[in-house]
Amino acid sequence: MTKKIDVDVSALLDKLVTDLTPLLAIDPIIIGIHTGGSWLAEILHQRLTINEACGSLDISFYRDDFSRIGLNPEVKASNIPQDISDRHILLIDDVLQTGRTVRAAMNEIFDYGRPASIRLCVLVERNGHELPIRADYCGITLDLRPDQQIKLTGPEKLSLMVGDLAAGDNQS
Amino acid sequence: MRQHLQYTNNGKLRHFLSIDGLKKETLEQILTTADKFTQFGQREIKKLPLLRGHTVVNLFFENSSRTRTTFEIAAKRLSADVINLNPTTSSTSKGETLLDTVNILEAMHTDLFIIRHAKSGVAELIARHVPDHVHIINAGDGQHAHPTQAMLDMFTIRQHKGPFNELRVAIVGDILHSRVARSQIHALNTLGAHEIRVIAPNSLLPSQIERLGVHVYNDLQQGLDSVDVVMMLRLQKERMHNAYIPGEQEYFNLYGLTTDRLAAAADDAIIMHPGPINRGLEISSEVADGPRSVILAQVTNGIAVRMAVMAMILGGEGNG
Numbered sequence: 001m002t003k004k005i006d007v008d009v010s011a012l013l014d015k016l017v018t019d020l021t022p023l024l025a026i027d028p029i030i031i032g033i034h035t036g037g038s039w040l041a042e043i044l045h046q047r048l049t050i051n052e053a054c055g056s057l058d059i060s061f062y063r064d065d066f067s068r069i070g071l072n073p074e075v076k077a078s079n080i081p082q083d084i085s086d087r088h089i090l091l092i093d094d095v096l097q098t099g100r101t102v103r104a105a106m107n108e109i110f111d112y113g114r115p116a117s118i119r120l121c122v123l124v125e126r127n128g129h130e131l132p133i134r135a136d137y138c139g140i141t142l143d144l145r146p147d148q149q150i151k152l153t154g155p156e157k158l159s160l161m162v163g164d165l166a167a168g169d170n171q172s
Numbered sequence: 173m174r175q176h177l178q179y180t181n182n183g184k185l186r187h188f189l190s191i192d193g194l195k196k197e198t199l200e201q202i203l204t205t206a207d208k209f210t211q212f213g214q215r216e217i218k219k220l221p222l223l224r225g226h227t228v229v230n231l232f233f234e235n236s237s238r239t240r241t242t243f244e245i246a247a248k249r250l251s252a253d254v255i256n257l258n259p260t261t262s263s264t265s266k267g268e269t270l271l272d273t274v275n276i277l278e279a280m281h282t283d284l285f286i287i288r289h290a291k292s293g294v295a296e297l298i299a300r301h302v303p304d305h306v307h308i309i310n311a312g313d314g315q316h317a318h319p320t321q322a323m324l325d326m327f328t329i330r331q332h333k334g335p336f337n338e339l340r341v342a343i344v345g346d347i348l349h350s351r352v353a354r355s356q357i358h359a360l361n362t363l364g365a366h367e368i369r370v371i372a373p374n375s376l377l378p379s380q381i382e383r384l385g386v387h388v389y390n391d392l393q394q395g396l397d398s399v400d401v402v403m404m405l406r407l408q409k410e411r412m413h414n415a416y417i418p419g420e421q422e423y424f425n426l427y428g429l430t431t432d433r434l435a436a437a438a439d440d441a442i443i444m445h446p447g448p449i450n451r452g453l454e455i456s457s458e459v460a461d462g463p464r465s466v467i468l469a470q471v472t473n474g475i476a477v478r479m480a481v482m483a484m485i486l487g488g489e490g491n492g
Contacts, residue, residue: 069487112215112217
């Protein structure tokens with residue numbers, strides 16, 4: 001069962017825009033993780049009025065469970081339009097849970113070059129961490145049961161949905 | 173039978189032996205996955221971690237430089253360890269020597285064998301012999317099949333010409349000896365090409381080739397009329413001692429692809445060739461190096477397509 005939870009996504013985005021504004025001083029490159037993170041990256045990119053195009057990552061080729069579950073047939077091409085060497089990266093995802101997606105994303109980023117720094121911004125940070133990875137900027141922190149899954153739906157109208165974990169692997 | 177051998181019980185690709193027996197979805201997934209891999213060739217670090225810790229053996233009983241090299245590059249871009257072997261075949265006990273070689277390599281915990289052999293059916297023979305965790309890709313067996321070549325051709329066609337159901341495709345030349353042509357015909361049929369033509373003298377056509385769903389032409393110009401894709405084949409000179417053709421000059425005069433003859437094809441038709449090219453025999457240099465030739469794109473695409481096949485075979489073993 002999946003239901004919409006009572007969180008105002010646009011209020012979370014307002015908070016993130018306020019928190020992220022000081023970062024403009026270091027001229028960051030915004031990179032969203034496909035798919036929810038890419039939607040958020042587009043919005044934040046626009047609200048922060050950054051001119052440089054934002055990038056998107058599909059980390060399917062870097063997942064640590066490839067040898068277990070194989071290739072995702074829906075994998076999209078990653079696209080980082082500029083040279084990231086010595087630049088500050090603002091990495092955006094919808095939900096931080098285990099930290100495995102972010103680890104895969106960082107591995108992929110380093111195959112494009114050596115950034116000066118990477119900061120992590122997520123809409124939701126929830127319990128269930130499995131790696132020493134925490135968000136630098138986060139819209140809301142939620143405490144959920146292990147069998148609950150939270151997901152951002154969109155992109156026309158963004159809302160957060162909470163449901164019971166379906167059979168299969170959740171790697172957020 | 174072939175389908176059974178090429179898929180696991182869960183329907184995952186296990187071996188890649190021939191296009192015959194593969195589902196349309198599988199071929200489409202190869203093309204889609206390869207599309208994602210094409211971008212990595214332009215990145216600073218041309219490596220993906222997918223096959224880290226896997227060992228791939230290029231077992232080439234028959235010479236080949238480009239196929240072996242592109243398989244090697246593809247495996248290395250996926251972070252696999254690659255070993256190249258060119259064992260010589262003993263003519264007296266070929267079967268025994270072959271499986272012995274495989275047994276020995278398997279004992280070294282290899283995961284994937286890429287096999288080329290001058291005899292038809294060798295890849296399948298080895299696939300029947302190996303245990304479940306070992307995989308086989310056929311890199312060309314005798315006159316039977318060369319499925320990764322056919323898939324890189326399909327990829328190149330889709331890249332330049334779009335959906336298959338609108339395309340007229342002509343395959344020209346030595347169809348009789350060509351494993352490439354057989355695999356191409358199966359792939360074009362499976363992907364739903366609008367029309368497949370084969371153009372050759374009767375002496376270079378297998379009997380009952382029509383049964384594969386192709387239209388046969390003995391005249392090059394008639395066969396090329398309005399086609400969107402011209403796939404040339406190499407005239408296998410080493411097999412021409414049985415007088416399949418009256419002479420090389422006569423062959424070029426009748427079946428060599430020249431700019432003049434190409435005028436019969438659609439204005440935006442593309443020209444393909446699996447290599448190596450016999451210039452002035454099956455194709456003129458002017459056409460091979462001309463603006464409609466996609467021969468070099470085929471070579472580049474071969475890497476991404478082979479990466480896709482290896483990733484699909486070796487990924488998700490825990491479930492397979």
